[in-house]
Amino acid sequence: xxxxxxxxxxxxxxxxxxxxxxxxxxxxxxxxxxxxxxxxxxxxxxxxxxxxxxxxxxxxxxxxxxxxxxxxxxxxxxxxxxxxxxxxxxxxxxxxxxxxxxxxxxxxxxxxxxxxxxxxxxxxxxxxxxxxxxxxxxxxxxxxxxxxxxxxxxxxxxxxxxxxxxxxxxxxxxxxxxxxxxxxxxxxxxxxxxxxxxxxxxxxxxxxxxxxxxxxxxxxxxxxxxxxxxxxxxxxxxxxxxxxxxxxxxxxxxxxxxxxxxxxxxxxxxxxxxxxxxxxxxxxxxxxxxxxxxxxxxxxxxx
Numbered sequence: 001x002x003x004x005x006x007x008x009x010x011x012x013x014x015x016x017x018x019x020x021x022x023x024x025x026x027x028x029x030x031x032x033x034x035x036x037x038x039x040x041x042x043x044x045x046x047x048x049x050x051x052x053x054x055x056x057x058x059x060x061x062x063x064x065x066x067x068x069x070x071x072x073x074x075x076x077x078x079x080x081x082x083x084x085x086x087x088x089x090x091x092x093x094x095x096x097x098x099x100x101x102x103x104x105x106x107x108x109x110x111x112x113x114x115x116x117x118x119x120x121x122x123x124x125x126x127x128x129x130x131x132x133x134x135x136x137x138x139x140x141x142x143x144x145x146x147x148x149x150x151x152x153x154x155x156x157x158x159x160x161x162x163x164x165x166x167x168x169x170x171x172x173x174x175x176x177x178x179x180x181x182x183x184x185x186x187x188x189x190x191x192x193x194x195x196x197x198x199x200x201x202x203x204x205x206x207x208x209x210x211x212x213x214x215x216x217x218x219x220x221x222x223x224x225x226x227x228x229x230x231x232x233x234x235x236x237x238x239x240x241x242x243x244x245x246x247x248x249x250x251x252x253x254x255x256x257x258x259x260x261x262x263x264x265x266x267x268x269x270x271x272x273x274x275x276x277x278x279x280x281x282x283x284x285x286x287x288x289x290x291x292x293x294x295x296x297x298x299x300x301x302x303x
Contacts, residue, residue: 004154005152005154005155005156006154006155006156007156007157011155011156011157012157014155014157015155015157019161021040022086022087022090025037025087025090026087026090026091030091030094030098030244031244033087033091034084034087034088034091034243034244035084035243036087037083037084037086037087038079038080038081038082038083038084038243039080039083040083041079041080041082041083041084041086042076042077042079042080042083045079045083046079046082046083046284051079051082051284052075052076052079054283054284054285054286055074055075055078055079055283055284056071056072056075058283058284058286058287058288059071059074059075059278059283061213061288061290062211062212062213073279074278074279074283075283077279077280078279078280078281078282078283078284079284081130081131081239081279081280081282082282082284084131084239084243085130085131085133088131088133088134089131089133095133095134095137096137096140096141098244098245099134099137099138099140099141100141101245102134102138102237102245102246102247102248103248104135104138104139104142104235104248104249104250105247105248105249105250106235106249106250106251106252107250107251107252108233108234108235108249108250108251108252108253109250111231111233111250111252111253112124112139112144112193112231112233112250115193115231116144116191116193119191120191120229120230120231121188121189121191121192121193121194121228121229121230121231122192122193122194122230122231122233123188123193123194123195123196123221123224123225123230123231123232123233124136124139124146124193124194124195124196124233124234124235124250125195125196125197125198125221125232125233125234125235125254125266125269126195126196126197126198126234126235126236126237126270127197127198127199127236127270127273127274127281127282128197128199128281128282128285129199129236129237129238129270129273129274129280129281129282130236130237130238130239130246130280131237131239131246132195132197132236132237133237134237134239134246134248135235135236135237135246135248136148136171136195138237138246138248139193139248140171144171144193145171145192145193146171146192146193146194146195147171147172147173147174147184147187147188147192147193147194147195148171148172148173148174148184148194148195148196149173149174149175149176149180149181149184149194149195149196150163150173150174150175150176151175151176151200152175152176163175171187171192171193171194172187174187185224185228188224188228188230189228196220196221198217198218198221198263198266198267198270199270199281199282199287200218200285200287201215201216201285201286201287201288201289202216202217202218203216203292203296204216205217205218205219206219206260206263207293207297208260208263208264208267209264209267209268209271210267210270210271210287210288211271211274211275212271213288214288214293215267215287215288216293216296216297217263217267218263219259219260219263221262221263221266222254222259222260222262222263222266223259225254225256225262226256226259231253232253232254232256232262232266233250233251233252233253233254234250234251234254234266234269234270235248235249235250235251236248236249236251236270236273238273238277238280239280251269254266254269
């Protein structure tokens with residue numbers, strides 16, 4: 001999959017509009033800007049850009065028998081969460097300040113602390129659920145330096161400030177690609193912690209189950225865990241009802257073994273979270289591409 005970036009006039013205009021909107025929101029107090037961006041995304045931006053339609057199509061792909069009114073409510077909540085997440089991630093100081101009151105919990109928390117004390121690498125695995133940067137923030141304010149491996153945005157202008165926001169949460173971030181992966185691995189081998197997202201479409205990956213449907217999935221998290229003896233810990237930040245705070249949970253580490261089985265365990269972990277609170281997963285993005293998958297995975301392979 002190509003990560004080639006685009007710098008067209010349309011990209012520039014899109015970026016200018018986004019910068020203007022984010023800049024305007026940041027003039028407001030944190031407690032106002034977050035719900036305001038949620039409202040704007042669910043009422044204006046989401047419907048206008050087709051994001052709402054993509055969310056409804058994905059919901060129908062996974063739950064075809066879901067009543068229309070239920071699907072509509074989920075799609076609305078998804079857009080609201082998307083808008084809130086966007087401005088939270090551009091409000092580093094505000095998010096980190098609130099993160100001080102979010103006490104992480106779960107069996108993975110002690111495992112993470114033990115690994116840090118022993119100098120053992122840790123891979124923290126999550127998805128586009130709640131706000132994954134909120135989970136990273138909750139650990140950052142408690143002394144962890146969590147690196148990240150990210151896929152650059154297609155819009156090159158937007159990517160420039162998008163990367164800056166990720167760097168603001170502490171810990172180095174690296175773009176996907178040979179050079180970036182090398183930097184990420186160096187961070188891990190020094191006994192660091194790194195975060196990876198498991199729910200991105202990866203055409204060259206393995207066809208694994210996600211929410212009951214086949215989804216091409218990268219095995220790289222499991223492969224790195226085995227190669228560098230890193231703990232593999234699923235972690236999540238679920239948005240609370242007040243819309244501003246999060247429950248941060250670290251699950252028990254996934255046992256080392258077969259890479260497909262380890263990756264499927266990660267998919268199953270995230271699937272359970274999404275089934276419990278579907279409103280908080282990013283149904284807007286194209287996790288499944290049935291037509292493309294049918295063409296790609298039906299190709300004959302050489303023995």
